[in-house]
Amino acid sequence: MTLPQFANFILRRLPALSVRARIFTLAAIPVVGLVVIGIFFANGERNVGAAFDTVQNSSDLANASREFNSALAQMRVSVKDYVEGKDSTLKQAFYDQLGIALENLTTIEKHAERRDAKAIANLRGSLVSLRSNFEFLTKAKNELGFSEDQGIRASFAAAAAKVEQLVTSDTAKMTEIDSLRLIASLSQLRRYEMEFLLSTDLSATYKIYGELAMFTGHLTKAALPAALKEQISVALEKYRDDFSEWISQMRVVSTQSTVIQNSTVDMQYSTDNIIIHAKQAQASAAFALTASQARTRNIIISVGIAVIMLGLALNWLIGLSITGPLRGLSDVMRRLAGGETVADIPAVNARDEIGVMARTVVVFRDNARERKRLEGEQADASSQRERRVRTVEELIRGFGDSASAGLGAVHSKTRPAMSIAKPCVRARPRERLPPTSHKPRSPPNSFRFPFPKSRIRLRLRPKSRTARLRKRSARLRSCEISATRRHGSAKWSASSSRSRRKPICSH
Numbered sequence: 001m002t003l004p005q006f007a008n009f010i011l012r013r014l015p016a017l018s019v020r021a022r023i024f025t026l027a028a029i030p031v032v033g034l035v036v037i038g039i040f041f042a043n044g045e046r047n048v049g050a051a052f053d054t055v056q057n058s059s060d061l062a063n064a065s066r067e068f069n070s071a072l073a074q075m076r077v078s079v080k081d082y083v084e085g086k087d088s089t090l091k092q093a094f095y096d097q098l099g100i101a102l103e104n105l106t107t108i109e110k111h112a113e114r115r116d117a118k119a120i121a122n123l124r125g126s127l128v129s130l131r132s133n134f135e136f137l138t139k140a141k142n143e144l145g146f147s148e149d150q151g152i153r154a155s156f157a158a159a160a161a162k163v164e165q166l167v168t169s170d171t172a173k174m175t176e177i178d179s180l181r182l183i184a185s186l187s188q189l190r191r192y193e194m195e196f197l198l199s200t201d202l203s204a205t206y207k208i209y210g211e212l213a214m215f216t217g218h219l220t221k222a223a224l225p226a227a228l229k230e231q232i233s234v235a236l237e238k239y240r241d242d243f244s245e246w247i248s249q250m251r252v253v254s255t256q257s258t259v260i261q262n263s264t265v266d267m268q269y270s271t272d273n274i275i276i277h278a279k280q281a282q283a284s285a286a287f288a289l290t291a292s293q294a295r296t297r298n299i300i301i302s303v304g305i306a307v308i309m310l311g312l313a314l315n316w317l318i319g320l321s322i323t324g325p326l327r328g329l330s331d332v333m334r335r336l337a338g339g340e341t342v343a344d345i346p347a348v349n350a351r352d353e354i355g356v357m358a359r360t361v362v363v364f365r366d367n368a369r370e371r372k373r374l375e376g377e378q379a380d381a382s383s384q385r386e387r388r389v390r391t392v393e394e395l396i397r398g399f400g401d402s403a404s405a406g407l408g409a410v411h412s413k414t415r416p417a418m419s420i421a422k423p424c425v426r427a428r429p430r431e432r433l434p435p436t437s438h439k440p441r442s443p444p445n446s447f448r449f450p451f452p453k454s455r456i457r458l459r460l461r462p463k464s465r466t467a468r469l470r471k472r473s474a475r476l477r478s479c480e481i482s483a484t485r486r487h488g489s490a491k492w493s494a495s496s497s498r499s500r501r502k503p504i505c506s507h
Helices: 003-016 019-086 086-110 112-142 151-169 176-200 204-221 226-337 353-421 465-499
Strands: 446-450 457-459
Touching: 003 151, 019 086, 019 112, 019 176, 019 226, 019 353, 086 112, 086 226, 112 151, 112 226, 151 176, 176 204, 226 353, 353 465
Parallel strands: none
Antiparallel strands: 446 457
């Protein structure tokens, strides 16, 4: 859908919403955007927390693995010191390092990945084997003895001293050459023995056994008393047995020490693999953390831009959907105010508040049309009334002219009598009303201005023309009656003045 199609679709659908709903939509867009941003931000924070946990877990695993390797190295040193040492308390160092190794192995098992579970199980089994091997080594070492006066070493030393004593003490009973052969072979045997003690090399035992065979041959060929030869043979056999036992226990000690050394090396190799896996997990967690932060940042920026663009677009579209009809309604109302009643009103079919306003304007337009129609009818009725009034006025004017003509004739006949009677009339002073007397009441429909020494009466116009015509007719009739009375009173005053004894005036 293209942008113009989307705008057209929105403009068609917006009139179905009220203005309040449109404003709520505009207000809801930032809220929805913030909610979306908050969701992605929370997800990113959760990923960041998981990545930090993974890094911390890998770090703890690597540290525990290093401690485990260090404990294994210390165990090798302890075994070597115990084998070569002359103190039985040195074995406690091995057990201390074994405890440290087991503790670190528990930590490794807690933080290790699932793929390292088999290796960790093998490490635990190897530690149990190391304990058993060290126990065998300790037993063999105790049988050998830690010094020359303990264990097999003491018995071997006593047997060697016995042989040396028998050979050197009874040289008088031997020939010189037999004595030299036996003493030389015994000296060579003791030299090989010292080399073996110093080197603890089991290959030196072959030299010792060869020299023992040579010594036995010299003893067999020597011309010695049978009793002495028997004593030397018994002592030599005891020396050979003790030496064999010593060699056997030395082989056990050496074998167990070698097994412990090799086992610790193999265990360190497995632990190094665990450390490598921990570093890989740490690196992947760091990469995932970076990727999660970048993804969260991009999503937040994208959602923010989308919210801004959508808000601007809907603001523009909703503004058009509101201001367009309002502008049309304003134009229509201006035309209605100017008197035009045939204008088409927009947005009449809208179902929002603007539609309500448009339908209200329709009512105003219909009322204006009705008022204009009534005014036209009233104007027609007024023109008809005016024609009737003009007809009545013409009739009244004709009647007034005829009445004035009659009054003029009467006045012309009575003028000589009035001219004779006027000089005889005494001028009387104007009577003033007493202060306490009531002022004469003004006739109805009149207004008295409060000016001093003046009484100006304004006749208020009647409310309708018919009433004015009636009022004018009544006034004309009253004028005719008063004129008739004046002429009659003048004749009476003229006839009665002749019969009075005293004149009215002094003239």
